[in-house]
Amino acid sequence: MSYMLGKKGKVAQPHSRDELVQQARQFRDDGVDIVAVNGGDGTLHVVLTAFIEAYEGEPIPPIAILRGGTMNTIARGIGIFGSPPEILSALLLRYHTDQPLPLAERTILKVEGGEKPEYGFLFGNGILSNFLQEHYAMPDPSPFYAAILLGRAVLSALVGGQLIQRIARPAICEVEVDGEKWPGNSYLTVAAGSVDDIGFGFRPFYESLRHPGRMHALGFACGPVALVKSLPRIRMALPIDDPEIYSAVPTTMVLRAEQPIPIMIDGDFHPAGQVVTVSSGPRIRFVLP
Numbered sequence: 001m002s003y004m005l006g007k008k009g010k011v012a013q014p015h016s017r018d019e020l021v022q023q024a025r026q027f028r029d030d031g032v033d034i035v036a037v038n039g040g041d042g043t044l045h046v047v048l049t050a051f052i053e054a055y056e057g058e059p060i061p062p063i064a065i066l067r068g069g070t071m072n073t074i075a076r077g078i079g080i081f082g083s084p085p086e087i088l089s090a091l092l093l094r095y096h097t098d099q100p101l102p103l104a105e106r107t108i109l110k111v112e113g114g115e116k117p118e119y120g121f122l123f124g125n126g127i128l129s130n131f132l133q134e135h136y137a138m139p140d141p142s143p144f145y146a147a148i149l150l151g152r153a154v155l156s157a158l159v160g161g162q163l164i165q166r167i168a169r170p171a172i173c174e175v176e177v178d179g180e181k182w183p184g185n186s187y188l189t190v191a192a193g194s195v196d197d198i199g200f201g202f203r204p205f206y207e208s209l210r211h212p213g214r215m216h217a218l219g220f221a222c223g224p225v226a227l228v229k230s231l232p233r234i235r236m237a238l239p240i241d242d243p244e245i246y247s248a249v250p251t252t253m254v255l256r257a258e259q260p261i262p263i264m265i266d267g268d269f270h271p272a273g274q275v276v277t278v279s280s281g282p283r284i285r286f287v288l289p
Helices: 017-030 041-055 073-078 084-096 127-136 143-159 162-167 224-235
Strands: 002-005 009-012 035-037 063-065 103-112 118-120 122-124 174-177 189-193 216-220 245-248 252-256 263-265 268-270 275-287
Touching: 009 017, 017 041, 035 041, 041 063, 041 073, 041 118, 041 268, 041 275, 063 073, 063 084, 103 122, 103 263, 118 263, 122 127, 127 143, 127 162, 127 189, 127 263, 127 268, 143 162, 143 224, 189 252
Parallel strands: 035 063, 063 275
Antiparallel strands: 002 009, 103 118, 103 275, 122 189, 122 263, 174 252, 189 216, 216 245, 252 275, 263 268
């Protein structure tokens, strides 16, 4: 469904991914200037995937994130704060009065290995996807309860408890970054990001901001206690001094396993095959409130 917003706007509420792609094509044909997304990380990931498909290689319009979701990690990592009404009001005022709109750019990641390519800014398997699975199993998942779960996981790691055993199930796979194979084949997580912030102030992918057009990839072939010890440096966006934690700034990362690889993209779970390729996609422009 779509309807007009004054004389210069249109609101669309597609009910499926196919409808979303069709609406994105209509926006493309109409020459839409800005696309505002009212949702959180998962909604943004789905919308951007649909628009990149619909625009068929052409640059998509600048994106305004309204922060309407439970988790707004991507928006925070880009520097977008405020409530949906506040952000939308500021956007409408600037747009309808022809004021300049400040923009920020980030490289989106293209993830191949499922039925279709998916696009997002944070990728991971192993402990990252397992943590989110535990979080979303809660009766009321929210940033507050995610923080509690993180604290419980840290304490569980220190005593070898059942929670960390569930979350830290190893991901068995081989990893290549720009054609170079990492030594490990059992990882707590293999992760990559093109925004630095993953929530709670942790910024493991800080190198992505220094290398536009590339991702920051990390492979944790260490144990849970070593990961916990690295958390202060991750929070301060500093290099991790551990020989079993691998770091690279590639344009392509390939994961290969003997079993299907469950993956996380911007907080959403996706099934994938035995080979997953993560590569640098197009640059996405974001409107700053």
